[in-house]
Amino acid sequence: MGKVYTIHDIAIRLDISKSTVSRALRNHPDVSKETKELVFEMAKKLNYQKNILASNLASKNTNLIGVVIPEIARQHFFAQALSGIQKVAKEKGYIVMVCQSNEELQEEINQVNALVNSRVAGILISLSKETDSYEHLQFAIDRNIPVVLFDRGADEMELSQVTVDDYKGAYDVTKHLIHQGYTNPAHLCGPMSLSISQKRYNGFIDALKDAGLSASNAHVYQCDNLSLDAKDATERLLSLKKRPDAVFCMSDYIAIQVLKVLKDKGIRVPEDIALAGFAGDPITDLMDPTITTVEQPAFEIGVQACRRVIMEAESEDRETLGVINKVLPTKVIERDSTLRV
Template sequence: MGKVYTIHDIAIRLNISKSTVSRALRNHPDVSKETKMLVHDMASKLNYQKNILASNLASKNTNLIGVVIPEIARQHFFAQALSGIQKVAKEHGYIVMVCQSNEEFLEEINQVNALVNSRVAGILISLSKETNDYKHIQNAQDRQTPVVLFDRGTDKIEISQVLVDDYKGAYEITNHLIQQGYKNIAHLSGPMSLSISQKRYKGFMDALKDAGRSTTDAYVLQCDNLSLDAKEATERILGLKKRPDAIFCMSDYMAIQVLKELKSNGVKVPEDIALAGFAGDPITEIVEPQLSTVEQPAFDIGVQAAKRLIMEIETDDRETLGFIHKILNTNLLVRESTT
C-alpha cells in the first residue's frame, strides 16, 4: 500500500497553510481560483481524494459541524436556528450533524463526547436545562475542537456565545402589560438553571420595580419542566383568592398551555386575564386570541453562531482570535391577548 497523503503534505509542497488547503478543497469563497487550482492539482497528483478518510483522521479534522440542541419536535425556534446554521455551513463546505440532548445533562455530555471523538471540525451547543457543569465543553476545547454556544449560554466558562437580549425582551413585554393598565402581573418562569430563565425573570422584576410596583408581592411560579408544568401552574393561579389580571410566560409553548387551561376553565383572554409569551413562534398568530410575544431572531442566531464557529475552525491562531459574546435584539409583538 502506498503512502497516505494528508492536507499537511499538500500544504508543504505548495508552501501554504493547512487551513488554506482545507478551504480550497471545500471550494471556500475566500480562496482565490488560482490557489484552488494549485491545491486540486496537487491533491490529484498525490491521490489525495482516494485517501480522504485517512487524511481526515490523520489531520484530526473533518468537514462536519456538530450541533447539540435540547429538542426540536416542539421548538420552532431551534428549527429556524438550524436553518440558519445549515445555510452558512453549506456556503462554507461543511455538513451539519444534529444531536438532541432531550434537556438531559448526561445526554448532552454523551453527545458532545461522541462528536469530539468523531473528530468534527467544531460544535454548536444550546445547553440543556440540567447543565450546571461544563467539563465536557472544556474537554472539547482542550482537544482543539472549537465550541460556540447559542441561545442558551453561561458565564461559567470562557467561550464564544451568540445569544438574544432575554433581559430586554422580558422587560419590554412586562412594561407593555403595565402600560396597558394591568395591576397584578404573574410570571411563569423556566428552571433557574437556565440563563434565559434568569434573565427573563430579572427583566420582569426590574420592569415592575421601575414602574413603582412591589416586587415582594410579585407572583412567580417556577416551571422546571417548562410546558409540562404550565397546566399545574395555571390551576394554582386560578385557585388564588386574588387572581392575577395578566400572566407573562417565559416561552410561547408555555403560554399556549396556559391559554388552553384558561379556556377550559371558562376564563376569557384578555378580558379576564391577559397573556403573553416569549419566542415569536408562528403558532402565536394562529391561536385565538393571537398571543402577544417577544420575537427572537432565531434564523439569524443560527447564522451568526455558525459564522463564528467557522471563523474559529479556520483561523491559524485561535488564541489571538479569542472569544466573543454577541447579543442580538428581540422585537415586541403586541397582539390581541394583551390589548
Template sequence: MAKVYTIHDIAIRLNISKSTVSRALRNHPDVSKDTKAAVFEMAEKLNYQKNILASNLASKSTNLIGVVIPEIARQHFFAQALSGIQKVAKEKGYIVMVCQSNEELQEEINQVRALVNSRVAGLLISLSKETDTFGHLQEALDRDIPVVLFDRGTDQIEVSQVTVDDYKGAFDITNHLIHEGYDNLAHLSGPMSLSISQKRYQGFIDALKSSGKNTAEAIVYQCDNLSLDACEAVDRLLSQKKKPDAVFCMSDYMAIQVIKHLKDRGIKIPEDMAVAGFAGDPITELMDPQISTVEQPAYDIGVQAAKRLIMEAESDDRETLGFINRVLPTAIIPRSSTVKKHSN
C-alpha cells in the same frame, strides 16, 4: 503498506498552510481558483481522495460542524436557527450534523463526546436545562475544537456566545402589560438553571420595580418542565387569593398551554386574564386570541453563531482572535391576548 498522505503533506509540497489546503478541499470561496486547482492536482497525485478518512484522522478535523440542541419538536426557534446555521455552513463548504440532548445533561455529554470523536471542525451548542457542569465542553476545547454557544449561554466557561437580549425582552413585554392597565401580574418562569430563565425573570421583576409595584408580592411559579407544568401552573394562579389579571410566560409554547387550560376553566382572555409569551413563534398569530409575544431573531442567531464558529475553526491564531459575546435585540409584538379594547 502504502503511505497515507494528509493535508500536511499537500501543504508542504505546495508551500502553503494546512488551513489553506483544508479550505481549498472544501471549495471555500476565500481560496483563489489557481490555489484550488494546485491543491486538487496535488491531492490527486498523492491519491489523497482514496485515503480521506485516514487523512481526516491525521489532520485532526473534518469539514463537519456538530450542533447540539435541547429539542427540535415544538421548537420553531431551533428550526429557524438551524436553517441559519445550514445556510452559512453550505456557503463555507461545511456539513452540519444535528443532535438533540432532550434537555438532559448526560445526553448532551454523550453527544458532544461522540461529535468530538468524529473530529468535527467545531461545535455549536444550546445548553440543556440540566447543564450545570461544563467538563465536556472543556474536553472539546482541550482537543483544539472551538465551541460556540447560541441562545442558551453561560458565564461558567470562556467560549464565544450568540444570544438575544432576554432581559430587555422580558422587561419590555412586562411594561406592555403594565401600560395596558393590568395591575396584578404573574410570571411563569423556566428552570432557574437556565440563564435565559434567570434573565427573563429579572426583566419581569425590574419592570415591576420601575413602575412602583411591590415585587415582594409578585406571583412567580417555576416550571421546571417548561411547557409540561402549564396545567398545574394555571391551577396555582387561579388559587391565589388575589388572582392575577395578566401572566407573562417563559415561552410561547407555555403560553399556548396556559391559554388552553384557562379556556377549559371558563376564563376569558384577555378580559379575565391576559397572557403573553416569548419567542415569536408564528403559531402565536394563528391562535384565538392571537398571542402577544417577544420576537427573537432565531435565523440570525444561527447565522451569526455559525459564522463565528467557522471563523474560529479556520483561524491560525485563536488566542489572538479571542471570544465574543454577541447579544441580538428582541422586539415585542402586542396582540389580542393582552391588548384591551379601549373605548374612544
C-alpha cells in the same frame, strides 16, 4: 497497489501549504478560483481520494461542525437557528452534524464526547436545562476544539456566546402589560438553572419595580416540565383569592398551554386575564386570540454562532482572537391576547 497520495503530496507539487490545499478541496471561499483549479487538477492527476476517517484523526480541523440542542420538536426557534447554521456552514464548506440532548445533562455529555471523538472542527451548543457543570465542554476545549454557546449561555465559562437580550425582552413585554393597564401580572418562568430563565425573571421583576408595582407579592411559578407544570401553575393562579390580571410566560409553548387551560375553564383572554409569551413562534399568530410574544432573531443567532465557531476553528492564534459575547436585540409583537379595546 499504487502509491496513495495525500494532501501533503499535492501541497509539495504546487508549492503551497497543506492548509490551503485542504481549504481548496472544501471549496472554501477564502481560496482563489485559480488556486482551487490548480488543486483540483493536481488531485485528479494524482487520483487523490480523501479518507475522511484518516483526515479526522490526523487533523485538528475537519469539515464537520457539531451542533447540540435541547430538542427540535415543539421548538420553532431551534429549527430556525439550525437553518442559519446550515446556511453559513454550506457557504464555508462545512457539514453540520446535529445532536439532541433531550434536556438531559448526561445525554449532552455523551453527545459532546462523541463529537470530540469524531474530531469535529468546532461545536455549537445550546445547554440543557439540567446543565450545571461544564467539564464536558472543557474536555473539547482541551483538545483544541472550539466551543460556542448559542441561545442558552453560561456566564461561568470563558467561551464565545451568541444570545438575545432576554432581560430586556422580558422587561419590555412586562412594561407593555403595565401600559395596557394590567396591575397584577404573574410570571411562569422556566428552570432557574438556565441563565435565560433567570434573565427573563429579572426583567419581569424590574419592570414591576420601575412601574411602582409590588414585586415581592408577584406570583411566580417555575415550569420545569413545560405543559404539565404550565397546567398546574395556571390552575394554582386561578385558585388564588385575587387572581392575576395578566400572565407573562417564559416561552410561547408555555403560553399556548396556559391559553388552553384558560379556554377550557371559560376564562376570557384578554378580558379576564391577559397572556404573553416569549420566542416569536409563528403559531402564536394562528391562535385564537393571537398571542403577544417577544420575537427573537433565531435565524441570525444561528448565522452569527456558526460564523464565530468557524472563525475560531480556522484561527492560528485562538488565544489572541479571544472570545465574544454577542447579544442580539428582541422585539415585542403586540397581539390580541394583551390588547385592551
